[in-house]
Amino acid sequence: MEFFLFLLLLLCFFMDTDAAVFTLENKCSDIIWPGIQPGAGKPQLMSGGFQLKPGEIVTINAPAGWSGRFWGRRGCSFDVSGNGRCETGDCGGVLKCSGAGGAPPATLAEFTLDSPLDFYDVSLVDGYNMPISISTSGGSGNCQMVKCLSDLNRQCPRGLEMKKNGTVVACRSACLAFDKPEYCCTGAYGSPQMCKPTVYSKAFKLACPMAYSYAYDDPTSTFTCQKANYSIRYC
Numbered sequence: 001m002e003f004f005l006f007l008l009l010l011l012c013f014f015m016d017t018d019a020a021v022f023t024l025e026n027k028c029s030d031i032i033w034p035g036i037q038p039g040a041g042k043p044q045l046m047s048g049g050f051q052l053k054p055g056e057i058v059t060i061n062a063p064a065g066w067s068g069r070f071w072g073r074r075g076c077s078f079d080v081s082g083n084g085r086c087e088t089g090d091c092g093g094v095l096k097c098s099g100a101g102g103a104p105p106a107t108l109a110e111f112t113l114d115s116p117l118d119f120y121d122v123s124l125v126d127g128y129n130m131p132i133s134i135s136t137s138g139g140s141g142n143c144q145m146v147k148c149l150s151d152l153n154r155q156c157p158r159g160l161e162m163k164k165n166g167t168v169v170a171c172r173s174a175c176l177a178f179d180k181p182e183y184c185c186t187g188a189y190g191s192p193q194m195c196k197p198t199v200y201s202k203a204f205k206l207a208c209p210m211a212y213s214y215a216y217d218d219p220t221s222t223f224t225c226q227k228a229n230y231s232i233r234y235c
């Protein structure tokens, strides 16, 4: 009896834990360090961060109902115990982000699974540091591929550039650069009716039409699928 109960538990465990598979692929020509921040109360995946060499692919199992965001860190150096820093996307100077988010500007791939659909998007609300695309496999529904493959570091609007050693390594959002309610959609601008696209968010939208360019960009930037696996490609 107890043995069957155990088997049943084991079965439930396996059915629940491998709800979706995320495949991360580095198509960039340089090493990147993906960061993963789970939503509140959701489990860590891969301790929140690891190294991914050019051409390398890693698969990650996420449990049912998982939510969180992926980003890429660049220009990192870590010592053997995983302490160091990254030029962009740094999560407090550690390899394993363990719940910490990436310092903006960073391109984000965001997911909320089984709610009851899977919702996903690419977001430039926290700025841009590298191209990211999301594709789905095996799911049902709309399941569109979401691409932000333009190099916004090269087309970054004047005043938003983040430079390291003379070259643009990331492109800040207008909210981050100027900290004004009309760019951050806060205060009197804290609603979709009041917070409208700006010259800056429009430049982001032009470069990446499927990505969030500001906080209330939902209608053209949020996508759904059901019971799918997801592939996140850097560059």
Ligand SMILES: *[C@@H]1O[C@H](CO)[C@@H](O)[C@H](O)[C@H]1NC(C)=O
Pocket (backbone or CB within 6 Å): 020, 021, 137, 138, 139, 227, 228, 229
């Ligand atoms: C997701 O990937 C896993 C592992 O490759 C596979 O077993 C599963 O059938 C896939 N699910 C879908 C919906 O394609």
Ligand SMILES: *[C@@H]1O[C@H](CO)[C@@H](O)[C@H](O)[C@H]1NC(C)=O
Pocket (backbone or CB within 6 Å): 165
């Ligand atoms: C900064 O740029 C100079 C000249 O391009 C180069 O020699 C140097 O190694 C760079 N420093 C860093 C930290 O990337």
